[in-house]
Amino acid sequence: GQNIDQPTEMTATEGAIVQINCTYQTSGFNGLFWYQQHAGEAPTFLSYNVLDGLEEKGRFSSFLSRSKGYSYLLLKELQMKDSASYLCAVRADSWGKFQFGAGTQVVVTP
Amino acid sequence: DARVTQTPRDKVTEMGQEVTMRCQPILGHNTVFWYRQTMMQGLELLAYFRNRAPLDDSGMPKDRFSAEMPDATLATLKIQPSEPRDSAVYFCASGLGRDDTGELFFGEGSRLTVL
Secondary structure, three states, X not given: OOEEEOOOEEEEEOOOOEEEEEEEEOOOOOOEEEEEEOXXXXXXXXXXEOOOEEEEEOOEEXXXXXXXXXXXXXXXXXXXXXXXXXXXXXXXXXXXXXEEOOOEEEEEEO | OXXXXXXXXXXXXXXXXXXXXXXXXXXXXXXXXXXXXXXXXXXXXXXXEEXXXXXXXXXXXXXXXXXXXXXXXXXXXXXXXXXHHHOEEEEEXXXXXXXXXXXXXXXXXXXXXXX
């Protein structure tokens, strides 16, 4: 079957670091994506990994290990506006069939 | 700036009524997706199109749902007859398929409530 697992919720304080883990088992793999979704809004693209290793983009970094079926999203210097749901998604084919995890709700506290 | 446009933003209807949701993808994008989001199930893929041809609609209840792309600027998702369990936010997304990242661009969603 196809499965993408991530924690339901994480809480952290402003200025801290949070790491959101994602494990996946899918029938195809053509990239691992992270999206951010604020309450009542559409998901927006954060990062993309297709090869193993770390991709850094400002305060956000994403890591991929294809052999382990594992990725994480690292959020540094947390700000209140980072409170949102973070969705791990696997693109199953080169034309973009995406499967999404259920999302991790990150709550940033003062 | 370029964005995916969806209508209606909100729809409240009675069980048994027909509902049509519309999406205008970003000009030049060749893949279009319909997703449904609920608290219980998260984002579920209903159907997707490549160059207007349906590629996969296995996630869609075929007896009541239908998805079409009559032209490159319009995708539709129809539910007939609607049921209370169809209440959800329906997102349309478009992308460039085989470009560098192939990220998806989502519309603002259509919130459907079936009473």
